Amino acid sequence: MIHIIVYFVLLALTCGYSLAAGGQPERLASIALAIAVVATYFLPFDPSGSFRSVEVAELLIDLALLLAFVAISAFANRFWPTWLAALHLVSVGIHGVKGYEPDLLPTIYAAAIGKSQYGLLMILAAGVYRHTARIARYGKDKDWSWGAV
DSSP: OHHHHHHHHHHHHHHHHHHHHOOHHHHHHHHHHHHHHHHHHTSOOOTTTTTSSOOHHHHHHHHHHHHHHHHHHHHBSOSHHHHHHHHHHHHHHHHHHHHHOTTSOHHHHHHHHHHHHHHHHHHHHHHHHHHHHHHHHHSOOOOBSSSOO
16 A cells, blocks of 8 residues: 555656646646546456456556657657657556466556556656756757747
8 A cells, every 4th residue: 555655646746846847748748647547546446356357447548648648759859758658558568468368467467557657757757857957058948849949
C-alpha cells in the first residue's frame, strides 16, 4: 500500500511542477497521465482475479494514454515525448505478453505495468527541467513544431 501512496505523491509533485513551469507539451502530457492514473485507480478491483488474465479496461486506458503521448511526440518541438511514448509502449506490450503467455504470474504482470510508471514521471520531470533551462538561457522555447514561438 505504501508504494501506491509514494507513487501518488510523486505524481502530484511531477504534475504540479509540469503545470507550474512546463510549456504546453509538458502540461498536456501531465494532464493525460493524471487522467489515466485516476481512471485506472477507479477501475473495479477484484482481489481474487486481479491480473490473472489481461486487464482489458486497464489496457484500453493505457492505449488511450499511448495515443496521447504519440500525438504530443508527433507535434511537440521536444525530444522527451518520444521517450515517454516509447516507455509507455513497453507497458502496453506487457498486456500483450500476458495475452500471449497466460501463465505469467499475476504479480509479475502487475509489477511490470506499475513499475514502468516511475520512469514516465522521471522523463516528464526532466522535460520540464529542460524547458525551464531553455527559457532561462534563451528567453523563449518553441512548444510545437509549427508556427511562431
